[in-house]
Amino acid sequence: MLDPCNRLAKEGFDVSFLEPGEDGIITREMVEGAMREYTILVSIMWANNEIGTINEIPEIGSLCHDRGVVFHTDATQWAGKMPVDVKADNIDLLSMSGHKIYGPKGVGVLYVRRRRPRVRLQALVDGGGQERGFRPGTLNVTGIVGMGKACEIAKAEMDTDRERLYTLRKKLEDRVTAELGVVQINGHPERRLPHMTNISFGFVEGEGLMMACKDIAMSSGSACTSASLEPSYVLKVLGVGDDLAHSSLRLSLGRWTTEEEVDFAAANIIEGVTKLRQLSPLYDMHNEGIDITKIEWGAH
Amino acid sequence: MGNFGTTSEVKDRTDIGVGLVGAPECGDVMQLQIQVDETTGKIKDAKFKCFGCGSAIASSSLATEWLKDRTLEEGLAIKNTEIVEELSLPPVKIHCSVLAEDAIKAAIADYKTKHADASMKDAPEGTEKPS
Numbered sequence: 488m489l490d491p492c493n494r495l496a497k498e499g500f501d502v503s504f505l506e507p508g509e510d511g512i513i514t515r516e517m518v519e520g521a522m523r524e525y526t527i528l529v530s531i532m533w534a535n536n537e538i539g540t541i542n543e544i545p546e547i548g549s550l551c552h553d554r555g556v557v558f559h560t561d562a563t564q565w566a567g568k569m570p571v572d573v574k575a576d577n578i579d580l581l582s583m584s585g586h587k588i589y590g591p592k593g594v595g596v597l598y599v600r601r602r603r604p605r606v607r608l609q610a611l612v613d614g615g616g617q618e619r620g621f622r623p624g625t626l627n628v629t630g631i632v633g634m635g636k637a638c639e640i641a642k643a644e645m646d647t648d649r650e651r652l653y654t655l656r657k658k659l660e661d662r663v664t665a666e667l668g669v670v671q672i673n674g675h676p677e678r679r680l681p682h683m684t685n686i687s688f689g690f691v692e693g694e695g696l697m698m699a700c701k702d703i704a705m706s707s708g709s710a711c712t713s714a715s716l717e718p719s720y721v722l723k724v725l726g727v728g729d730d731l732a733h734s735s736l737r738l739s740l741g742r743w744t745t746e747e748e749v750d751f752a753a754a755n756i757i758e759g760v761t762k763l764r765q766l767s768p769l770y771d772m773h774n775e776g777i778d779i780t781k782i783e784w785g786a787h
Numbered sequence: 788m789g790n791f792g793t794t795s796e797v798k799d800r801t802d803i804g805v806g807l808v809g810a811p812e813c814g815d816v817m818q819l820q821i822q823v824d825e826t827t828g829k830i831k832d833a834k835f836k837c838f839g840c841g842s843a844i845a846s847s848s849l850a851t852e853w854l855k856d857r858t859l860e861e862g863l864a865i866k867n868t869e870i871v872e873e874l875s876l877p878p879v880k881i882h883c884s885v886l887a888e889d890a891i892k893a894a895i896a897d898y899k900t901k902h903a904d905a906s907m908k909d910a911p912e913g914t915e916k917p918s
Contacts, residue, residue, distance in 0.1 A: 692814055694840035733814035766844065768818035768836040769811060771793050784810030 488532060488561055505531075506724045510675035511540035518547050528557045530580075533565035537721040537737060538674035538685040541565075548577025557606055563587050564680060567641035568649065573598055579606050585630070589742065590637030594630040597621075644742065652740045653681035655749045659738070660684055662753040667760050669773070673727060673735065683739045685722075687731040688756075690770040691763040696736060699759035703752050706737045728780070788848065789834045790820050801825075804898025806890040815839035815883065817847045819890040821854055821862070823898055830854045830862055835890075842880035846870050846887035859895050 551558035559580035567588030585594035615623025669689030693707030833851035867884035
């Protein structure tokens with residue numbers, strides 16, 4: 488979402504960016520505080536992609552409608568896992584993606600409200616007139632049908648999936664927390680999506696941990712995928728220390744994740760963290776009672 | 788891999804030099820310890836600990852392998868580019884090799900400082916201090 492906003496800023500629009508508090512949640516109050524008299528559009532992601540925290544979407548929508556402001560939400564992480572009611576949730580524009588709901592890759596959905604208020608969009612590309620003039624080009628019929636089917640299945644299964652994944656995730660989090668010290672679950676403890684978790688393991692670097700647990704597919708929560716030395720800006724905003732932000736893993740559970748797989752993953756992560764801590768000079772310092780934040784580290 | 792003792796444990800051992808480089812907020816910290824044979828002046832053994840990605844761990848591990856049986860001067864001659872070549876590090880991981888080179892230099896410098904201090908202490912009074 489940042490890039491389109493930056494583009495608008497370049498074109499001369501005034502853009503306010505909101506930063507959540509330590510629990511990672513964007514509240515109605517925060518949006519209200521940032522609104523100006525001439526605000527025309529608010530865009531807030533429904534649930535965060537790195538930590539899964541859930542923003543106050545229906546409340547923010549209601550605020551926008553009180554002020555006559557168009558409200559867009561990026562529901563990529565939310566839709567298909569949690570119920571959506573664009574009317575009750577006060578949403579004017581909603582975007583979501585096929586691959587996040589077991590649908591076809593490369594297909595997305597943009598919901599556009601037609602009544603009270605009617606939202607008028609300008610096409611990004613001109614010509615053709617397909618899709619009510621929003622998007623020219625021959626329709627991707629197989630993609631559209633696949634997306635529809637994916638939504639149908641998601642709607643039928645989301646309630647049972649949600650309960651099951653919540654229980655499995657809790658098992659995973661409880662076990663790694665109980666067996667390893669200095670573990671931090673990032674984001675609000677309860678108000679987050681049930682199927683994902685972002686965990687910081689102190690004194691162990693995320694990328695190294697991913698290598699040590701090569702049988703599990705996961706991402707290092709740190710956006711430091713390689714080129715940049717910067718840890719995840721999301722975790723940074725939450726007040727997660729730089730050292731812990733480098734020590735984070737994002738794990739997701741899905742429709743076909745079994746309890747055995749969760750046990751396997753937990754055992755693997757515990758083994759990997761233990762092994763890497765044996766190798767970690769920071770863990771030695773911690774055990775000796777040295778405060779790592781007080782050391783004068785050289786610039787690098 | 789490992790160490791000859793924690794930093795505080797090896798603090799008074801004049802045959803051991805410790806190099807600690809990097810920073811937790813950058814995502815890489817390397818600790819390199821060298822043990823020098825005081826009669827031959829050669830590095831008898833080297834050990835590392837590392838907080839970092841796979842490339843950082845591999846770079847520090849390789850550094851300890853290469854340091855063994857080298858003199859301090861030979862150790863100082865190890866260049867990060869050689870580490871890059873040996874491990875086929877991609878461009879984004881070159882900083883890991885730089886850190887390993889820094890760790891080698893820091894460990895050797897620490898050994899030299901400790902050694903200079905120790906010989907000063909051992910030296911009979913009135914003798915000229917080593918420069």
